[in-house]
Amino acid sequence: MPDAGHVLLDADGVLQDLPGGWFEGVRPWLGDRAEQFIHDSWATEAACLRGEADFLEHLGAHLAAYAVDVAVEELFAAVWTSIEVVPSSIELVHRLRAAGYGVHLGTNQERHRAAYMRTTLGYDELFDVSCYSYELGAVKPEPAYFERAVERIGVGPGEVVFVDDRLDNVESARSVGLAGVHWTFLDGLAELESQLARHGVRLGR
Incomplete structure (x- = not known):
């Protein structure tokens, strides 16, 4: 070859x-549910990664399911763009x-x-x-x-x-x-x- x-x-x-990792990133809002929240997000985000769905809508739905009172844009900026x-x-x-x-x-x-x-x-x-x-x-x-x-x-x-x-x-x-x-x-x-x-x-x- x-x-x-x-x-x-x-x-x-x-x-x-991602300094500290995904779990620690969301922990200020999710506490001891942080790991499960991220794993749940990963399990259902494939359509977003393929360009078939919007990730902010996906994230917002997860926040609602976990009854977390934080703006989607705030959490996304604090965690997903803390690169x-x-x-x-x-x-x-x-x-x-x-x-x-x-x-x-x-x-x-x-x-x-x-x-x-x-x-x-x-x-x-x-x-x-x-x-x-x-x-x-x-x-x-x-x-x-x-x-x-x-x-x-x-x-x-x-x-x-x-x-x-x-x-x-x-x-x-x-x-x-x-x-x-x-x-x-x-x-x-x-x-x-x-x-x-x-x-x-x-x-x-």
């Missing part, structure tokens, strides 16, 4: 972090692009959080191609997500290395021909560079 010329990076856990980019990962993106690789974003996001990432975090300018699930109409780890992502990038799956912190996503990408790297920013950049090099992605080329 020839060396890959493109890297597709996940967002949460790879490029960015911190990982400086070392962002620097890697710049280094990859400087070395001549195509660097792309591959993430499950509904449109409101994606809009924040595109503009406030500057991801539209950072990446060559962005593959948000709500635009592709498919959600990782569905194989269709990766098929549509490489089609959007405009290359064959064998030319792309996909990096994600979830093993099920990585295995799905591999099943349709992408090279896959299971990695989180907590593993350290040296480990990622080593794994990328195994697929022919070398920053010194």
